Amino acid sequence: MSDQLALENQVCFPIYALAREIVNHYRPFLDELDITYPQYLVLLVLWKETELAVGQLGERVFLDTGTLTPLLKRMQQKELVSRQRSTQDERIVMVSLTPKGIKLKEQACSIPQKLMESMQVTPEELNLLKEVVCRILNKQK
Template sequence: MTTIPTPPAPNDLLKLENQLCFPFYAVSRQLTKAYQPYLLALGLTYPQYLVLLLLWEHEQLTVKDLGERLLLDSGTLTPLLKRMEQQQWLSRRRDPRDERSVVISLLPGGRALEARACDIPAQLLDKLGLSLTELAALRTQLTQILTRLA
């Protein structure tokens, strides 16, 4: 008599619903998608918006600084910055003190986008239905996780 082997018991740790990575992945995609209509009205992509957020705050940064803050390598960042330079939102120039370093500076066209983008955070917060306190707590937790993973 042949016996049919019993399939192994499913490993609960390998169920999608028990994974931490999937909600992060899905939320990241959905949040980026939620930004799209607002950014499309400005002619921006999400990565361009992130670059501008830093430049609105700092006026100028090196490519290295941008890459470190955005967790992007120069191979990803350079074509993005070239397209933004063609739009006259920023300029790229070699640092006279260190020829290996490229300085990114905000131009008036990039600065003008700031006024048009100022409502985006509030619109997203409203869409998420989070209070400022909830947002701050969530951002703190996510930053802690990101720091531990980096």
């Protein structure tokens, strides 16, 4: 029974360690853009969606509003996003990209390839990993 509680027998530990390792591989590429990993996630969503409410954005990047709001304030100070109250419901804050945030996409385009090279994995290996992780995440919703 105690073997089940050994760290090396836990499924969660290598996943946790891998998540940290992947973020560490992102760091030098994101440092060049002067953004953090959570800011990168926000930008990835906004490069596709253009404008979202803070709550919708939080759902997409798995961050609560208490974490997301200060992150968005820092991004606004860097002139990457703008935040404005909705005209239909002033309780809702809408987030959209600024021209500087839109332009940053050009510089970020090479990050996925650089990441694979840094981690020394193939696109197929990453897709397999992503598929399994997404299957687990979707079962928890």
